[in-house]
Amino acid sequence: MVQRQERQRQGQDFLSARGIHKRFGALVVLENIDFSMGGGEAVGIVGPNGAGKTTLLGALAGAFPLNAGTIAFDGRNVTALAAADRCRSGLVRTHQIPKPFGGMTTFENVLVAASQGKASSCDEVYGRVVDSLRLCGMLGVANRRADTLGLLDRKRLELARALATSPRLLLLDEIGGGLTDGEASELVGIILELRQRGIGIVWIEHIVHVLLQVVERLVCMDAGRIIADGDPKAVMSDGEVVRAYLGGTPA
Numbered sequence: 001m002v003q004r005q006e007r008q009r010q011g012q013d014f015l016s017a018r019g020i021h022k023r024f025g026a027l028v029v030l031e032n033i034d035f036s037m038g039g040g041e042a043v044g045i046v047g048p049n050g051a052g053k054t055t056l057l058g059a060l061a062g063a064f065p066l067n068a069g070t071i072a073f074d075g076r077n078v079t080a081l082a083a084a085d086r087c088r089s090g091l092v093r094t095h096q097i098p099k100p101f102g103g104m105t106t107f108e109n110v111l112v113a114a115s116q117g118k119a120s121s122c123d124e125v126y127g128r129v130v131d132s133l134r135l136c137g138m139l140g141v142a143n144r145r146a147d148t149l150g151l152l153d154r155k156r157l158e159l160a161r162a163l164a165t166s167p168r169l170l171l172l173d174e175i176g177g178g179l180t181d182g183e184a185s186e187l188v189g190i191i192l193e194l195r196q197r198g199i200g201i202v203w204i205e206h207i208v209h210v211l212l213q214v215v216e217r218l219v220c221m222d223a224g225r226i227i228a229d230g231d232p233k234a235v236m237s238d239g240e241v242v243r244a245y246l247g248g249t250p251a
């Protein structure tokens with residue numbers, strides 16, 4: 001297994017998850033996961049279907065209570081915080097299948113999200129909405145009902161809604177799923193811009209060559225465990241990763 005790179009994480013992690021354990025009934029989905037990262041870092045998560053990737057993202061975002069483990073974000077223990085409170089503190093996730101409010105316009109969808117973020121004045125909220133729409137290339141469809149948007153625009157809207165909450169760490173769940181390579185590359189441009197703003201990224205994605213345009217560190221999960229964590233090239237050539245994820249025989 002590729003060993004995790006030691007990079008002054010002790011005591012300085014922006015996000016730190018320790019001993020995470022999650023069961024659904026008798027099914028153990030996350031087994032004693034330790035995961036941490038620094039501020040502004042971009043980490044990709046890969047692994048076979050059912051490995052527990054989305055569940056890990058849900059655990060970090062506060063989608064459900066854990067069976068064991070603790071999560072600290074920016075020096076604060078957030079284990080008992082609900083998802084909405086984690087979002088207000090800057091820990092924000094997107095969903096694999098975007099579910100915008102279909103009867104609302106693109107603008108209204110982002111406005112709802114912006115209102116849920118850190119408390120601020122109406123002017124600031126409005127400014128965040130316009131900034132998010134501009135960054136995600138959605139000003140031209142701001143007045144379109146969300147249920148008339150195609151898949152790429154729905155994915156952009158999912159990003160814009162997350163961005164409007166003023167995230168400091170963004171958890172992206174297969175934002176490129178279902179898109180062509182060209183469409184996914186458009187999202188890469190937006191996500192790179194988010195990185196430039198200092199926003200940390202954790203990104204689950206099956207389109208690995210797209211993911212690798214953004215992240216400097218890759219984690220591979222299998223059967224509820226992290227089996228490799230480190231430099232993307234080293235992880236992708238790791239014997240256990242090749243066996244579990246790439247479906248081949250290690251060279």
Ligand SMILES: Nc1ncnc2c1ncn2[C@@H]1O[C@H](COP(=O)(O)OP(=O)(O)OP(=O)(O)O)[C@@H](O)[C@H]1O
Nearest residue numbers: 024025027029047048049050051052053054055056
């Ligand atoms: N709410 C739930 N109730 C019961 N089982 C669940 C629930 N959520 C996930 N699971 C199960 O947990 C396991 C891990 O699912 P998860 O969605 O985290 O995997 P994944 O690695 O994200 O997979 P994929 O790449 O297919 O999205 C699967 O066996 C799934 O069926």
